[in-house]
Amino acid sequence: MKSIYYLRFHPEITKEPIICNLIKEVAVEVNILRAGIDARKGGFMVIELGGEEASIKNSIGFLTKRRVGIDEISSRIHYDADQCVHCGACTAVCFSGALGMDNESQLVFAPEKCIACSLCLKACPLRLFSFSF
Amino acid sequence: MQKTIKEINQKIKKKQAVIVTAAEFKKLSLKHRPEQLCKKVDVVTTATFGPMCSSGAFLNFGHSSPPMRYERISLNGVNAYGGIAAADAYIGATEESSGNQEYGGAHVIEDLIAGKEIIMKAHAKGTDCYPRRETEARISLGSINEALMFNPRNAYQNYAAATNSTEKTLYTYMGTLLPAFGNVTYSTSGELSPLLNDPDLKYIGIGTRIFLGGASGYVVWNGTQHFTGREKNRHNIPLGPAATIAVTGSLKDMNTRYIRAACYEKYGTSLFVGIGVPVAVKDAATARALSVRNRDIETLVFDYGMAGRPSLGQFNYEQLMSGEIELNGRRIPTASLSSVKMALEICDELRNRILSGSFLLTDAVASLPGNNKIHQLK
Numbered sequence: 001m002k003s004i005y006y007l008r009f010h011p012e013i014t015k016e017p018i019i020c021n022l023i024k025e026v027a028v029e030v031n032i033l034r035a036g037i038d039a040r041k042g043g044f045m046v047i048e049l050g051g052e053e054a055s056i057k058n059s060i061g062f063l064t065k066r067r068v069g070i071d072e073i074s075s076r077i078h079y080d081a082d083q084c085v086h087c088g089a090c091t092a093v094c095f096s097g098a099l100g101m102d103n104e105s106q107l108v109f110a111p112e113k114c115i116a117c118s119l120c121l122k123a124c125p126l127r128l129f130s131f132s133f
Numbered sequence: 134m135q136k137t138i139k140e141i142n143q144k145i146k147k148k149q150a151v152i153v154t155a156a157e158f159k160k161l162s163l164k165h166r167p168e169q170l171c172k173k174v175d176v177v178t179t180a181t182f183g184p185m186c187s188s189g190a191f192l193n194f195g196h197s198s199p200p201m202r203y204e205r206i207s208l209n210g211v212n213a214y215g216g217i218a219a220a221d222a223y224i225g226a227t228e229e230s231s232g233n234q235e236y237g238g239a240h241v242i243e244d245l246i247a248g249k250e251i252i253m254k255a256h257a258k259g260t261d262c263y264p265r266r267e268t269e270a271r272i273s274l275g276s277i278n279e280a281l282m283f284n285p286r287n288a289y290q291n292y293a294a295a296t297n298s299t300e301k302t303l304y305t306y307m308g309t310l311l312p313a314f315g316n317v318t319y320s321t322s323g324e325l326s327p328l329l330n331d332p333d334l335k336y337i338g339i340g341t342r343i344f345l346g347g348a349s350g351y352v353v354w355n356g357t358q359h360f361t362g363r364e365k366n367r368h369n370i371p372l373g374p375a376a377t378i379a380v381t382g383s384l385k386d387m388n389t390r391y392i393r394a395a396c397y398e399k400y401g402t403s404l405f406v407g408i409g410v411p412v413a414v415k416d417a418a419t420a421r422a423l424s425v426r427n428r429d430i431e432t433l434v435f436d437y438g439m440a441g442r443p444s445l446g447q448f449n450y451e452q453l454m455s456g457e458i459e460l461n462g463r464r465i466p467t468a469s470l471s472s473v474k475m476a477l478e479i480c481d482e483l484r485n486r487i488l489s490g491s492f493l494l495t496d497a498v499a500s501l502p503g504n505n506k507i508h509q510l511k
C-alpha cells in the first residue's frame with residue numbers, strides 16, 4: 001500500500017531528524033517527493049509512504065506525536081468534476097501523473113498520485129481545483 | 134454525383150437524410166471511396182469547443198426614464214463599450230473587471246446566459262435629448278431587448294502550437310508554458326474542426342447556419358485576420374492560422390453548457406465557444422475533404438520564449454494528441470486547450486437537431502474571400 005502525504009514542520013521541530021527516526025523506528029518506505037524546510041521558518045515536505053497498512057498507520061502516529069502536521073493529499077485536493085469541460089489545460093502542468101486524458105478525450109483525475117504542487121489550480125481556466133489544508 | 138442543399142433539406146424534412154458526425158464519417162472513409170460516401174451520406178456534423186478570445190456580445194438595455202445615453206458602462210464592474218447610440222453596448226470577452234482579474238466580459242456573458250442578474254452602471258455627460266447623467270440597474274437576459282453574440286474571429290482553421298525554451302514559466306493564452314521545454318500546448322479539435330473539414334471554404338460562407346453556443350447562429354462574414362494565403366501541406370491543409378469566421382447568434386437561445394468563461398493565469402479572461410457546422414456532402418470532392426484525419430493536419434510549434442516566436446518544428450495532430458512529441462531529441466509532454474470531448478458532443482447534438490427537423494441547412498449567400506493578404510501593424 002502506498003499513499004502520499006503533505007507534512008508541515010513547525011520551526012521548533014526542525015532540529016530533530018524526524019524522517020530518519022521514522023525510518024529507523026517504523027518499518028516503512030519513505031520517498032521524499034518535494035520539500036522546502038528552513039530551520040528558522042519551518043516548512044513542508046511531500047512524502048510517499050509505502051508498506052503494510054499497519055506501518056503506515058504507525059508512521060502517522062509517529063509523526064503526529066512529534067507535532068508534524070500531516071494530511072493525506074488525495075483527501076485534500078478537490079476537483080469539481082461536474083463543471084469540467086475536458087479541455088486538457090491542467091494536464092499540461094501535472095507531472096505526477098495525477099491528471100491525464102483517456103481514449104475518449106475525457107480528463108481522468110487520480111488524486112492518489114497528486115503531490116500537491118498546486119500548478120493545476122492556476123492552469124485550469126475554470127478554476128476547478130482547490131486544496132483544503 | 135451532385136446534390137443540392139435544397140434536395141438535402143427535403144430529405145431532412147422527410148426524415149430520409151443520412152447525417153453522421155465527423156468522427157463517424159472518418160471511420161466510414163476507411164472503408165469507402167469518396168464517390169460512395171457521397172451517395173451514402175448527406176450531412177456531416179463538425180464542431181469545435183475552445184477558448185476564443187475574439188468574442189463578445191451587443192446588448193441593448195432599453196431606455197431609462199428620463200432618457201439617458203449610456204456612455205461609460207460597466208457590467209458587474211467590467212467595462213462595456215458604449216460609444217454606439219444611446220442604449221446599445223458591446224461587451225468583449227477579454228475585458229477584465231477593475232477589481233478582480235479573474236472576472237471579465239466572458240463571465241458577464243456566461244452569467245447572462247445562465248439567467249443571473251448583472252449590475253449595470255452607466256454615466257453620461259447629459260444632452261438636451263438625453264438629460265440623465267447616471268444610472269444603476271439590475272439587468273438580466275430576460276429584461277433587456279437584444280443580446281446578440283457577435284464574435285469577430287472564431288473557429289480558426291488550424292493554429293500554431295506553443296512551447297517555451299526559457300528558464301521562466303510563461304503564462305500565456307496558450308496556457309501555462311513550463312520552462313526548458315516543459316510542455317507543448319495546442320488548440321484545435323483537429324479532424325472534427327469545421328474549417329479543417331472544408332479547407333477551400335466551398336460550403337462554409339456568408340449566411341451559413343451554424344450551431345453557436347447552443348443556439349442556431351450564422352456565419353456573417355469572414356473573421357478578422359482571415360488568411361487563406363497560408364502555405365498548405367500536401368493534404369491541402371494550411372500549416373498554421375488561416376481562415377476564420379465571424380459569427381452571430383442570440384444569447385437568449387444559448388446554453389452555458391456550450392459557452393463557458395475561462396481565465397488564463399496572468400493573461401486574463403477568454404470565452405470557450407462551442408461551434409458546430411453541418412457540412413453538406415454535395416459531391417465526391419467534399420467527401421474527400423471530409424475524410425481528412427489528424428495525421429494529415431500539421432502545424433508548427435512556436436517558441437513563445439523567443440522574440441518573433443521562431444518555429445521549432447512541424448508536427449501533425451495525431452502526434453500532438455498522443456500526449457508527447459519528440460523535439461530536438463527530447464520527449465516533451467503535450468496538452469490541448471480545446472475540448473475534443475465537447476466537440477464530439479456538439480457534433481452529436483447538431484446531428485440530433487438536424488434529424489429532428491429543427492435545424493435545416495443553408496446555401497451560402499456569398500463565398501468567404503480567398504487569396505487574401507494579412508497586414509502587420511507598421
Ligand code: SF4
Nearest residue numbers: 094114115117118120
Ligand atoms: S496539484 Fe494538480 S498539478 Fe500538482 S500534482 Fe496535484 S493534480 Fe497534478
Ligand code: SF4
Nearest residue numbers: 084086087088090124
Ligand atoms: S483544465 Fe479544468 S476544465 Fe480543463 S480539463 Fe482540466 S479540470 Fe477540466
